[in-house]
Amino acid sequence: MKKLCVILVLLSLLSILIVACEGDSVGSGSDSANTVHTNDLIFLKDQIIIKKGESITVINDSAVLHVIANGTWKDGIQEALKERGAPAGLTLQGKETKIIGPFNTTGVFHLYCTIHPNMNLTVTVQ
Ligand SMILES: [Cu+2]
Incomplete structure (x- = not known):
């Protein structure tokens, strides 16, 4: 027993x-490793590491429009960039989910939102 x-x-x-x-x-x-959320002001993580050929899923948790492009904010001043191999920019309406990529070139890429100061995402493609 x-x-x-x-x-x-x-x-x-x-x-x-x-x-x-x-x-x-x-x-x-x-929520895959290649997912980045946004609130109404920022990316909820400011950097992400992915593999060559992969894309990033961006989920807008807010009702605010974001305009994502290749570039960066430095001390509140925006700077558009033309990094070779950077994917096309896109607009992200409220509550929308979109795919950025694929990133077919290894390296470090800077994405920013042209509307919101200091809304930066650094993408490292390995
Ligand atoms: Cu924005």
């Missing part, structure tokens, strides 16, 4: 572990 109890306890612990692991994979799968 004691052995049976030990086995049951071990089995229940095992099932808890399995559920915990599945929970983790669901969590990371719903």
